[in-house]
Amino acid sequence: MTTPSPSTQRKPAPQAVYSPITSSAIFIVATLAPGSEPAEKVRGWCEDIAALTRSVGKRVPSGNLSCVCGFASGAWDRLFGGPRPASLHGFREMGVEGRRAVATPGDILLHIRADQMDLCFELATQLLSRLGDAITVVDEVQGFRYFDMRSMVGFVDGTENPVGHEAVDFTMVGDEDPAFTNGSYVLVQKYLHNMAAWNELSVEAQERIIGRTKLSDIELDESVKPSSSHSSLTTITEDGEEVKILRDNMPFGRPGAGEFGTYFIGYARSPAPIEQMLENMFVGRPAGNYDRLLDFSTAVTGGLFFVPSADLLEELAERRP
Structure with a gap:
C-alpha cells in the first residue's frame, strides 16, 4: 500500500466556526485551576466535547446546536506545550483612559450556539459538569437574536460577514502554519451600552x-x-483588498438591572486584522480619530484564543507539555 502524498491527505476538519447563524448562544470564559490534576482533566475533556455536542444535538436535530472551544496563550503552554500556534499571544490592551480595550482573565472559551436556548443550556451544563473544580467560570453570557439581526443599538450586525469559500479563506489557518491547519483565532469582548444617552441621539x-x-x-x-464612523474604522484593506473577519455578535441584557450589552466575537485566520480594527476604534485612524460609538459603549472584558481543528482538539487529549 502506498502512502498518500501530502497533497492528497485529508485536511483536518475545522470546529464549527462558520456554522449557520442561530437565535441563541452562550459564551463561557473560564480559568484553569492550578496543579497537574486540573490540567489532566481538561486534556481528557477535549476528546469529549464533540461527542457531548452530538448527544445533546440529537434531541432536536433541527436545532443547529454547535460548540467551539478555544484556548488562550498561557493555557496552551500549560496544557499542551509545543508546538504552539504561530500567532497566539495574550490579548493586547490598547486605547486611552476612559476608552480602553481591556484584557481580562480567561484560559478557555466556549461558544455554544443553537436555535433554542434549552439546547445551549443543556450542552453548557454537560460540558462544565465534566470539568468540575478544574476550572472557574469568570464570565458567562446568554445571547439572543434581536429582531432582524439587530445589535442592541438598533443597527443590523454582521452585514459584511464573509460567506462560502470566503468565510473559509478568512477564518481558517492554512499553509502558513501547517501544524494548525483549519484552526482559527477568536477574539471576544463584552460591551456595555449607555442606552439612555444613545437613544437621546437623532x-x-x-x-x-x-x-x-x-x-x-x-x-x-x-x-x-x-x-x-464604526464601519470606516473597522474596514481593513491589504494590498488593495479588503481583509474580513467573521462576526457572530449577540445582544444580551437585564432590563431590570439596567444592563444592555453586545458580546463581540470575531474569528479570523490571524489575530492581526481584528487587532488592527480595535486599534482603529480605540486609538484612532489617525490617532484621535476614534470610533464615536465608544462614547456610548464600554468594553469590560477582552480575550484572545486559538481554536484548534476538530481533529486536533481530540488529539490534544494525549498531548503533554
Missing part, C-alpha cells in the same frame, strides 16, 4: 456614528460618511 446622528442607515442597512455614501 437617527441621523446615530447613522453617522455607525456609517450605515438604521432602517435599510445601507452603507452611507463616502461623501457623507465620517472617517470616524
Whole structure:
C-alpha cells in the first residue's frame, strides 16, 4: 500500500466556526485551576466535547446546536506545550483612559450556539459538569437574536460577514502554519451600552456614528460618511483588498438591572486584522480619530484564543507539555 502524498491527505476538519447563524448562544470564559490534576482533566475533556455536542444535538436535530472551544496563550503552554500556534499571544490592551480595550482573565472559551436556548443550556451544563473544580467560570453570557439581526443599538450586525469559500479563506489557518491547519483565532469582548444617552441621539446622528442607515442597512455614501464612523474604522484593506473577519455578535441584557450589552466575537485566520480594527476604534485612524460609538459603549472584558481543528482538539487529549 502506498502512502498518500501530502497533497492528497485529508485536511483536518475545522470546529464549527462558520456554522449557520442561530437565535441563541452562550459564551463561557473560564480559568484553569492550578496543579497537574486540573490540567489532566481538561486534556481528557477535549476528546469529549464533540461527542457531548452530538448527544445533546440529537434531541432536536433541527436545532443547529454547535460548540467551539478555544484556548488562550498561557493555557496552551500549560496544557499542551509545543508546538504552539504561530500567532497566539495574550490579548493586547490598547486605547486611552476612559476608552480602553481591556484584557481580562480567561484560559478557555466556549461558544455554544443553537436555535433554542434549552439546547445551549443543556450542552453548557454537560460540558462544565465534566470539568468540575478544574476550572472557574469568570464570565458567562446568554445571547439572543434581536429582531432582524439587530445589535442592541438598533443597527443590523454582521452585514459584511464573509460567506462560502470566503468565510473559509478568512477564518481558517492554512499553509502558513501547517501544524494548525483549519484552526482559527477568536477574539471576544463584552460591551456595555449607555442606552439612555444613545437613544437621546437623532437617527441621523446615530447613522453617522455607525456609517450605515438604521432602517435599510445601507452603507452611507463616502461623501457623507465620517472617517470616524464604526464601519470606516473597522474596514481593513491589504494590498488593495479588503481583509474580513467573521462576526457572530449577540445582544444580551437585564432590563431590570439596567444592563444592555453586545458580546463581540470575531474569528479570523490571524489575530492581526481584528487587532488592527480595535486599534482603529480605540486609538484612532489617525490617532484621535476614534470610533464615536465608544462614547456610548464600554468594553469590560477582552480575550484572545486559538481554536484548534476538530481533529486536533481530540488529539490534544494525549498531548503533554
